[in-house]
Amino acid sequence: MLLGVDYYPEQWPSHMLEADMDRILELGCNVIRIGEFAWCRMEPVENQYDFSYFDGVIAMARKKGLQVILGTPTATPPAWLIRKHPDILSQFEDGTPRAFGGRHVSCYSSVPYRAHCAQIITHLAEHYKNEPAIAAWQIDNELGHEGSDQCWCPRCRAAFHNFLKEKFNGDIQALNQTYGTVFWSQEYDRFEDIPLPSPTITTHNPALRLDWERFCSENLRSFAAFQADLLREIIPGAVVIHDFPGGGLSKHVSYADLAACLDRVAYNNYPVWGGQKEPLPPSEIAFGLDYIRGLKGENFWITEAIMGAQGHDITGFLPRPNQAKLWSWQAMAHGCDGLMYFRYRGATKGAEQFCYGLLDADNIPRRRFLEAQSFFREVRPYEEALSTPVRSEAAILYDYDALASFRIQRQSILLNCQAEMKRLHAVFFQAGQSVDVIPASRDFSRYKxxxxxxxxxxxxxxxxxxxxxxxxxxxxxxxxxxxVKDRDNNLVFGKTIPVDLGDLLGLYVEESESLQESDCIPIVGETGGGSAGVFRDMIVPQGAQVLWRYDDPFYRQYAAITRNPYGQGIAYYLGTAPDQTVLEQVLTEAMARADMERLDLPQGVESMLRGEGDCRVRILLNHNDVSVHALGQALDPFQVKILPL
Known part of the structure; x- marks a missing residue:
């Protein structure tokens, strides 16, 4: 089990190196993560590679018995490279170049950028290919983060045209037919005339915009794949990882496709960030962890766990004593089997001065250091249990094209796919049930x-x-x-909604309405009344049993929520977003019909099962700032108990 810290030795005087490593060992670490932002130190002048500084760092780590995760430094190209090739900088929608000085400012379509990335990676990998201390190679940093998943430059437009030519086998008329470009007289004679979907009067063609989303995703995926393939070519057997940022379901890149290039998925877990008054709800933190685990359907690493307050310009909530430690345990409960804290020592210079680490600028170990130390000490005895796969009986399915379709045409100002998934997930969280969050393209036949x-x-x-x-x-x-739509983001002629699923669900949708409020319409069922909102389908049952019906004057004839037997199973349809009480009733019934256990847990208490055979344990976590009792256990604020089974 890798347990450690993110360490940026190049940001500190060299004479501190050995003392830092000794204290990192005192902390209980066996790994450090380094190098991901150090291109200017590794190649200070074009074609003059100097790894001597990191030679010393890695040699010291090896001497101390620390392993290393070494990053490729491609997220931050040096100033000399931008001076030579200013068009490497990506562009905003209005064509303005992004200024040098931040991170992730490069265009992934840029040939000079990729060429220089290949050179620095090749020299780095050749130099360290026989280094036994390197446990894994991290490619780049948080791909797609902070708006870097889209670029609107001429290079990207040309690459987009090539993407479309390949998709349509060079047949522009096939594109016209698929997009329906006769609408608004948008027929094209050649691919080069196709615009990027930058702002225009009204809006661009939805099929065009979906292909743009696919292009953006493929551009990032191919960049990751090129790095991973290059590393493996030079270092057969290299363990290649990437540190994914949060919010993946809202990015213009398919994390699952990118993860397919990797040996290990890693995640930067931030339950609270600058400006937040309070952390994310526990169920939302769990959702993020389950989503990351679902990218490859395997255990993962946390490459950035927090202990202190975080923020670039605006900081926020300081985790209460033992709360960040609880988040570390929560990560392990959801499939993390290696964790690094961000960062060993907070920076005194640069943009992240207020991203507090385990040590402050005064370099004195205090609560945060001791809390991380205690976590490392307490988690090690459970390595065997935490190294086994998470076994979930339920799965939430998502689709990159569908998520992109809602970014393109949201329909209701309240319709937020990620929020809706989290809302469903939270009901299972409260019931003590683990949920996998996986692409719909994956085999889901094993779930209940x-x-x-x-x-x-x-x-x-x-x-x-x-x-x-x-x-x-x-x-x-x-x-x-x-x-509702086909793979080209078009409505389907001649078929009722839900397309090809009417027999499964025993219904069809006659009309739909976008609602701009939550809980704004009454619904009624056998157990009484409720409310719903956001959106609603007017359901006409065709064999389905009506569980809830709309109860407003004009639409009482339509069902809101149904249940339909199909073969040996059963299918529910939620034609609207019901209030929390109704949602819990429906999903609790669905869990019972799937023969899934439902725990009676107090609000804010989480239960996860880990391990197999004789090393099976229940991890019980109290996310509340008050003491509670759960499953016969007394739990102090933010306490975690590991219960052998």
Whole structure:
């Protein structure tokens, strides 16, 4: 189990190196993560490579018994490279270049940029290919973060045209037919005339915009793949990782496709960030961890865990004593089996001076240092249990094209796919049930229950797999705005909604309404009344049992929530976003029909099972700032208990 810190030795005087390493060992670490922002130190002048500084750092780490995760420094190209090739800088939508001085400012379509990345990676890998202290190689840093997942420069436009030529086999008329460019007289004679979907009067063609989203994703994926392939070519057997930032479901890049290039997925976990009055709810932190685990369906590493307050310009909430330690345990409970704190010592210069580390600028160990030390000490005995896979009985499915479709045409100002997934996930969280968050393209036949929320773009293959899952005895929960569009982001002529799923769900949708409020319409069911909002489908049952019906004057004839037996299983349809009480009732029933256990947990208490056989444990976490009792255990504020089973 790798346990350690993110260390930036180049930011400190060299005479501090050995004392730092000794204290890192005192902390309980066995790994340091270095090098990801050090291009100017590694290649101070073009073609003059100097790894002597990091030779000393790595030699010292080896001497002390510390392993190393070494980053490729491509997220921050040096000033001399931008001076020579200013067009490496990516551009905003209005064509303005992003200024040198931040990070992630390079265009991934830039040939000179990729060429210089290849050179620095090649020299770095050749230099360290026989270094036994290097446990893994991290490519770049937080790809797609902070708006770097889109560039609007002429190079990207040309690359986008090539992307479209390849997709349509050079047939411009096939593109015209697919996009329906006869609308608004947008027919093209050549690919070079196709615009980027930058701001215009009204809006661009939705099919064009979806292909732009796909291009942006592929551009980043190919950049990651090129680095990973180069490292493996030079160092057969190299462990290649990447540190994903949060918010992946809202990025213009498919994290799952990028993760396919990697040996290990890593995650930078920030339950609280600058300006936040309070941390994310515990269930949302858990959702982020489950999503990261789902990228490869495997355990993962945390490359940036926090202990102090964070922020670039505006800082925020300081984690309470033992709260950040609890977040570290929560990560381990959800499939993390290696964790590094960001950072060993807070910076005194540069943009991250207020991203507080384990040590402050005064270099005196205090609470945060001791709290991290205690976590490392307490987690090691459970390495065997935490190294086993997480076994979930339920899965939430998502689709990159569908998420992009809602970015393109949101329909309701309140419709937020990621928030809706988190809302569904939170019900399982409160029931003590683990959930995998996975791409819909993955095989989901082994689960007892799957949820398909707001999957507006689908295809016949997905419909067939979902039907087979339910027919074999599975339970499915499908929500409004699912199976509305085809893979090109177009409505489907001649088929009712939900497309190809009407027989599974036992219904069709006659009309739909976008609601700009939550809980604004009454619904009624066997257990009484409730409310719903955001969006609603007017459901006409075709065999489905009506569980809840709309109760406003004009639409009482339509169902709101239904249940339909199909084969040996059952399928639910939520035609609207019901209030929390109704949602919990429906999902609790679905869990019961899937024969899933539901724990009686107090609000803010989390339970996760880890391990197999004789080393199976329950991890019980109290996210509350007050003492509680749960499952027969007394828990102090932010306390974690590991219970052998």
């Amino acid at each position: 229950l799957v949820l398909a929320p707001n999957m507006i773009v689908t295809d016949p293959d997905f419909a067939a797999r979902l039907k087979a899952f339910v027919a074999a005895g599975g339970v499915a929960v499908v929500t409004y705005r699912t199976a």
